[in-house]
Each structure stands twice: as C-alpha cells, then as structure tokens.
Amino acid sequence: MRGDIRERERVLLQRPGEREREMARLLAALLLLVVACVAIEFDLPSGRSNPSLSQVGTSSLTLLPGKGYQRHIDVSIATAGSVGLVCQALQTAYLGLGTDIHSPPITKGIKGAQTAASEGEREADGQGVHTVRIKGGATYGMFAPGVNDLNHVTYPYLARMGLHCHIEVEREGFVPKGGAICTLSARKDPEIRPLVIRERGKVIRSEVHIMAAAHYEKNTSRIEKALRNRYKQLCKGAPSNPSTTPDLESVPLEVHVSHSDVVGGNPNCVAITGHTVFENGVFASDTVLKKGRRDTEEALGRRAAEALYATHTTPAVVDTHTADQLVAALALCPAPCTFTVDSISSHFSTNCSMMQFFAPDRKFSWTQEGERLWRVTVE
Numbered sequence: 046m047r048g049d050i051r052e053r054e055r056v057l058l059q060r061p062g063e064r065e066r067e068m069a070r071l072l073a074a075l076l077l078l079v080v081a082c083v084a085i086e087f088d089l090p091s092g093r094s095n096p097s098l099s100q101v102g103t104s105s106l107t108l109l110p111g112k113g114y115q116r117h118i119d120v121s122i123a124t125a126g127s128v129g130l131v132c133q134a135l136q137t138a139y140l141g142l143g144t145d146i147h148s149p150p151i152t153k154g155i156k157g158a159q160t161a162a163s164e165g166e167r168e169a170d171g172q173g174v175h176t177v178r179i180k181g182g183a184t185y186g187m188f189a190p191g192v193n194d195l196n197h198v199t200y201p202y203l204a205r206m207g208l209h210c211h212i213e214v215e216r217e218g219f220v221p222k223g224g225a226i227c228t229l230s231a232r233k234d235p236e237i238r239p240l241v242i243r244e245r246g247k248v249i250r251s252e253v254h255i256m257a258a259a260h261y262e263k264n265t266s267r268i269e270k271a272l273r274n275r276y277k278q279l280c281k282g283a284p285s286n287p288s289t290t291p292d293l294e295s296v297p298l299e300v301h302v303s304h305s306d307v308v309g310g311n312p313n314c315v316a317i318t319g320h321t322v323f324e325n326g327v328f329a330s331d332t333v334l335k336k337g338r339r340d341t342e343e344a345l346g347r348r349a350a351e352a353l354y355a356t357h358t359t360p361a362v363v364d365t366h367t368a369d370q371l372v373a374a375l376a377l378c379p380a381p382c383t384f385t386v387d388s389i390s391s392h393f394s395t396n397c398s399m400m401q402f403f404a405p406d407r408k409f410s411w412t413q414e415g416e417r418l419w420r421v422t423v424e
Contacts, residue, residue: 070130071396074137075373075403077110114142116175122182125223127189128212132229135177136203136210137373142175142233177229183218184225185256185316190370191332192227193254193318198329199370202363206374207234217256217305219316224308239380240371242362246324250297251353258307258314264342265302268317271346272300279354293357313337315345319353326362326384330355359417361387368421369393375423376400376407382423386411389419 120131185191190199192212200210209232218225253272257265280293307314315335321328330352333345356364363371365388372393375382386393389411397409411421 067130067392068395068399070134071137071373071399073108073110074134075399076108077138078141078377078403114139114175116173118177120177120179122179122223122225124181125183125186125218125220126181127186128179128182128184128218128225128227129186129190129192129195131179131182132177132192132195132210132212133190133370135229136199136208136231136370139175139210139231139233140208140237140374140377142208142231143235174230174232176231179225179227179229181218182223182225183220184214184227185217185318185332185334186220187334190366191316191318193256194320194329194332194367195370197252197254197318198320198327198364198367201327202240202367202371203374205238206240206371206378207237208374209233214305217258217307217314217316219258219307219314222308237374237378239378240375240382240384242325242384244385245326245328245360245362248296248357249322249324250299251319251321251356252299252301253317253319253349253353255300255302255349256316256318257302257304259304261314262304265304265315267342268315268346268349269300269302271343272317272350273298273346275347275350276353279350283354283357313340317345317349319349319356321353321356323362328356328359328362329364329367359387360415361385361418363387365390365393369396372396372400372409375409376404378423382421384421385414386419386421387417 122128122131192214195210196212203210211230213228213230215226215228216224255265255268276298277294280296283293285292313335317333319330321330330349333349333352335345362385365386368384368386369390369392373396400407400409408424409421410423411419414420
C-alpha cells in the first residue's frame, strides 16, 4: 500500500504475492472505525492461477461505511465461504463499540470522512451485546480460522484486551456445500487493555475438538483412538522442560467429539482442531480436515496428534495465525504490548504495516530470540 491514507481518496494495494482479498476485509473493518469513504484499487498481477477480483472485470472497490452500530444484523453466505473470515472482519469492527477511537489526523483530508462520535451518531451505549446471525458458509476450511480456534484461542486473548466475543454454532458447514448456521456475539469493555505476556508458564492441559456430520458418527471413535495412540507415542520420552512441562505424558488430554446435521451428503465432513492451555496463554495447533474418501480415520487421527504435539515444541506464547487476528487490537491499544510468536508470517507483517495508516503513533517491531521464537513489541 502506497501513500498516506490521511491524504488520499483512493488506496492502492500493490504488494505482489499478498492476498488482496484479506487486505480488503481488514481495510473494510478499519475504515468503518474511522467512518471514512475510501475507494480501494487493486494492482492485480496478470496470469494468476486464481484470477480473484479480476474475473468479475474490476480492480476497484468503494467502501461506504454506515454510521453507528446496529444491535443485530443478519449475514448470508451463499457459498462455502469461510465463517471465520467473516467473523475476523466483524471482530475488528467491533473494537470501536462505545469508544471514540477516532483522532482528527486519521480522517483529515479524506473525502467523505467524518467522526460519527463527535456528531452523536455513534451508539452511546456500546457496552451491550451485539449479535450477528450468519447463515451459510463453512465453519472450517483451508487457510482460514475455524470457529473453535476463534472461540478457544483468539477470543480469550481479545477478552484480555477488552473485547468479548463468542460464536454459537447451530449447524456446522463444510466445503463444498457450506450451509452453516451460527451467531457471533460481541461486547466491548470501555477501554482496550494492553496484552503483555513474557512467557508461557506451566502447561495445564491439551484439548482436541473433533467435528463431524451426523452420518459420520460411527467413524469418529476410530479417529479419537488413533489420535490418542499417536499422541501417547510422541509424548513418551519427549524432552522435558522443568519450568513449563516436566512430563508431557502427565499433561491431561481432553478430546471433545460433536456431530451436526449438514447440508448435502458431503463425505469430507470432518474437522479436527486442537490447542494447548498454559498458565499465561493458549497455543493453537494446525487444523486437520478430511480431504477425500481415501483419507482414513486413522490417518486423520495421526495428523491431528502430530499437530497437537507441535504446540509443545516451541516456547512461544501465541501461534502465528492467532497473532494475525490480534493486530488491530494491538494497534488501537494506547499502552505498550509484548508477547512471543513461533514465526512472523507475511500476513502478520503486512497487516502490521497497514496499521501505520490508521494508528500512526503505534510502532510494531519484532526480534528473534531463538528457534521458533520471536518477540513482538507494540509501542
């Protein structure tokens, strides 16, 4: 992104290799916070295997944010698009509930920009619960946050900072049919608090959640059995760390299995998420999805066990995917923040750079302190 958003009516996203759709989602939420009308232009590379926005014959979007927040809205996803990505944009927008976070320099010079709070148009009581009912889409998918990861990992961190979110799932949705039904609720404290975590602390427990369609119920027990067996093998004789994990075999493992009616007879209707809870944080494992009929229950269980075990192989507090979800809150927090991550992704780096256009006084920096260990500081 080039040029200062405070001085432009149009924003050019020109970062080869970055996902312009992700950047557009984040920008949409941030522009809602500053109540700015801005056109976003995309410098689309030619010859892409996935044509993305270019396939609809446009390289520009104009965002026209409304003024204030409605207590409840309904969202429809006609495809198997990610519910988690919709919630990612919404949770960013809800950071502005009941708070005048607008500063004159942010909106100065932007055509159509105005501070709704100064005009009394932004909702005065931002402390109540706001809800979004989502119909359609997939609760789990590739390269997108799953609902369980948001509820059990991302949202506990946001709650520390003052934004309390939860997703209630009535029906799971899986690729390619979608069809999820869920409700996101959000409530914000008066102030955004800093996130300061120096180290993990002792491990408390590891959790795995297996979500499957109702017609797949008879097979989930095989997944759980394979998962427990493989995880036990990995933990046996694993190197210990007296300050955090004296003995992995003694760490409680909780496996939660749930079944849901789904749209269509989709055979790929299994998702497995996991995380490890420490004294000072939660670290998510990679999501495991059933990729086809040949992807056996035993293979799914082993992959999930290996993903969960990986949460013990780094001293970092926050995983790289969760860190990406926290960038906006970190930027809007008025106090210094610090924590460690296992890696610095291109998405995290790009989003941090984007925040300088909305919170110019906040500086993001990171230094490597060891293998799979980076210290992130926001001041």
